[in-house]
Amino acid sequence: MIAASRPYTLVAELTYRCPLRCVYCSNPVNFHRSRSELSTGEWRRVFSEAAELGVMQLHFSGGEPVLRDDLVELIQDARAHDLYTNLITGGTLLDEDKLRRLREAGLDHIQLSIQGAARESAETIAAVRSHRKKLEVARLIGKIGFPLTLNVVIHRLNIAEVPELIGIALELGANRLELANTQFYAWAAENRRALMPTREQYDRAEGIAREAIVKYRGTLEIAFVQNDYLSGEPKPCMGGWGRSYICINPTGEVMPCHAASVIPGLRFDSVRDGALEKIWRDSPAMNAFRGDDWMMEPCRTCARKEIDFGGCRCQAFMLAGNAAEADPICRLSPHNGIVESMRKNSGTDAPLIYRDAKTSRKLSKAIGSL
Amino acid sequence: MSTGDAWRPRLASRARLKFDPIAKQEMLLFPEAALALNETGAAIVRLCDGARSIDEIVEQLSRKFRSADRDALMREVVDFIATIRARGLLQ
Numbered sequence: 001m002i003a004a005s006r007p008y009t010l011v012a013e014l015t016y017r018c019p020l021r022c023v024y025c026s027n028p029v030n031f032h033r034s035r036s037e038l039s040t041g042e043w044r045r046v047f048s049e050a051a052e053l054g055v056m057q058l059h060f061s062g063g064e065p066v067l068r069d070d071l072v073e074l075i076q077d078a079r080a081h082d083l084y085t086n087l088i089t090g091g092t093l094l095d096e097d098k099l100r101r102l103r104e105a106g107l108d109h110i111q112l113s114i115q116g117a118a119r120e121s122a123e124t125i126a127a128v129r130s131h132r133k134k135l136e137v138a139r140l141i142g143k144i145g146f147p148l149t150l151n152v153v154i155h156r157l158n159i160a161e162v163p164e165l166i167g168i169a170l171e172l173g174a175n176r177l178e179l180a181n182t183q184f185y186a187w188a189a190e191n192r193r194a195l196m197p198t199r200e201q202y203d204r205a206e207g208i209a210r211e212a213i214v215k216y217r218g219t220l221e222i223a224f225v226q227n228d229y230l231s232g233e234p235k236p237c238m239g240g241w242g243r244s245y246i247c248i249n250p251t252g253e254v255m256p257c258h259a260a261s262v263i264p265g266l267r268f269d270s271v272r273d274g275a276l277e278k279i280w281r282d283s284p285a286m287n288a289f290r291g292d293d294w295m296m297e298p299c300r301t302c303a304r305k306e307i308d309f310g311g312c313r314c315q316a317f318m319l320a321g322n323a324a325e326a327d328p329i330c331r332l333s334p335h336n337g338i339v340e341s342m343r344k345n346s347g348t349d350a351p352l353i354y355r356d357a358k359t360s361r362k363l364s365k366a367i368g369s370l
Numbered sequence: 371m372s373t374g375d376a377w378r379p380r381l382a383s384r385a386r387l388k389f390d391p392i393a394k395q396e397m398l399l400f401p402e403a404a405l406a407l408n409e410t411g412a413a414i415v416r417l418c419d420g421a422r423s424i425d426e427i428v429e430q431l432s433r434k435f436r437s438a439d440r441d442a443l444m445r446e447v448v449d450f451i452a453t454i455r456a457r458g459l460l461q
Contacts, residue, residue: 006392008404054392056399084386084399109384109401147384149401175384176401176458221458223402 004242004281004290006054010083011247011258012043014071015063018355020090021127022115024153024188024195025355027063028261032360037250040070042271044077046248049276051081055246058083061258063250066093072105079106086111088151091137092130099137099144110141111149111178117164121157127354138172149176154205154227155195156346162205166212169220177220179209181227185259185314190363193350196343202230229343234311234327241289241313246280254279256286259314263288263323289313294324298332379427379451379460380420387415400459410435414450418460424451 016031028034038046047058058078065071066089078085086109087102102110114134116122122131141148150169154162162179169177181202182188182195197205209224216222228235238245238257247255253268254276260266269283280286288294292305299310310316311327319328319342320335328335353359385400387407396412398405407415413434417427428444437443454460 054390056388056390056397056404057401059401082388084388084401086401108386111401145383147382149384175382217458218455218461 004286005244007050007246007280008055008244009057009059009246010046010050010055011059011061011245012046012065012074013061013063013247013249013258014038014043014065014068014074015250017067018062018064018090019067019092019128020064020130021354021356022125022153022187023127023191023352023354024125024155024182026183026186026188026258027355029186029190030360030364032357033364034249034251037068038248038252038271040073042252043070043074046252046271046276047074047078047081047083049271050246051083053277053280056084057086059086059088061088064090064093066098072101075102075105075107084108089113090126090130091134092128094137094140096140096144099140099146103144103146107146109149110146111151112138112141113151113153114138114165114168116152116158117161117168121161124157124352125153125155135168135172138174142173148172148174149178150174151178151180153180153182154197155182156197156201156348157195159197159201159205162208166208166216166220166222169222170216174220176223178223178225179205180223180225181230183225183227184229185262185318187353187355189318190353191350192342193346194348194352196229196346197227198346199230202227228312228315228329229339232329232331234308234330235315236308237289237310237312237327240309242280242286243290246276254283254286256289257314260285262314263317289323296324296326298330299326302332376423378420378423379418379455381415381418382459382461385459387412398454398459400457403457405454405457410446411450414447415454418451420461424448 015037016027016034075085085107087107088111091112115125119131152165184192213222242256247258252270252272255268266285268285269279295310299305311329313323316325316327317323319338326333328339385398388397388399390397396407398407417430428447432440432443
């Protein structure tokens with residue numbers, strides 16, 4: 001077993017409940033099975049143990065974390081442990097009064113998602129009337145004095161709006177704009193055909209983003225998160241599996257990343273059954289791909305194995321059928337050909353599958369019967 | 371990058387210094403990542419308060435560290451400030 005280092009980042013998925021139905025949602029497709037959320041007291045114990053373990057940053061995520069009635073209390077508690085606190089929200093449930101209470105609780109930063117630059121395309125993705133409300137909340141966030149990161153998941157249906165999105169971020173006075181190309185897991189994987197941009201669309205958007213990054217340096221920080229199907233660059237899986245990052249899902253399962261439940265056979269321990277320190281160090285899921293003993297060729301002898309860690313384990317499972325293989329995104333993977341054929345197998349004719357409990361039940365049954 | 375009098379760097383509001391009790395060093399935290407700072411780096415960040423020019427920051431530091439080589443210190447400050455500015459951590 002590889003000795004565990006210390007984690008820096010904790011993502012607390014407070015709930016899978018969400019008023020939006022985004023087609024690219026990163027929550028597990030079978031999220032409807034998660035019923036009993038951790039209580040306020042359980043989360044507070046987790047934050048205390050996390051701070052002790054070395055966690056510096058805490059991201060409140062979901063679902064929509066604002067749905068939790070105890071959010072203010074949880075932020076206060078995290079700040080009492082001197083954790084850096086970030087709220088990742090869709091924003092539709094926020095108003096000036098709630099934002100002021102979050103500010104008073106000590107929240108350091110807000111990351112607000114919007115689904116597009118134009119109301120119509122944005123609401124095609126979220127399936128809920130939300131775009132105007134989000135822009136209103138973004139303005140309130142600035143008015144109250146929170147630093148704001150605007151996050152937009154980019155895909156075939158909004159990729160042409162990149163110039164307008166940059167314009168919106170400038171107009172709102174955001175500190176940072178994340179143009180986050182869709183990562184194809186969970187609901188986004190179900191919708192891959194509809195969401196995958198064309199090569200031309202992608203190259204054009206990337207060119208515009210790269211120019212804007214330089215142009216607005218010092219005013220607006222812009223991040224262009226790559227689509228690895230198109231960039232051809234394997235993602236450095238969480239900076240190393242079980243190395244610096246913990247995700248805890250709404251029911252308390254401790255995971256190396258929020259997507260890891262897609263890998264069959266991984267056993268996740270719950271904070272309900274033990275101390276976070278012990279789970280971080282000893283749990284089978286946390287140790288499954290720690291270090292490099294698990295690596296196969298070509299990763300095992302690759303000069304880049306400490307740079308990209310063989311790419312994403314979840315994607316290796318999804319595309320190559322084995323989570324210990326090289327991520328097929330890598331051109332050295334024997335399965336690399338599948339990436340290009342999947343990328344090409346896309347188009348505007350593909351129907352959109354919206355994230356909601358009913359569809360979750362339907363898709364879970366389909367998965368269960370395989 | 372200009373080192374003239376005009377710009378008075380201020381730490382971006384989304385960034386915060388925090389002491390890491392495990393590694394026993396200062397960390398500059400911001401939402402998407404964190405930077406481990408050495409003693410000089412942490413001292414520079416504390417002086418990026420929007421009230422001091424880079425010359426004044428160097429002046430303060432040379433007193434704090436009793437540094438004789440002001441040019442070397444200036445280079446260190448300019449390099450460090452350029453690095454964190456490029457990450458959008460200064461305004």
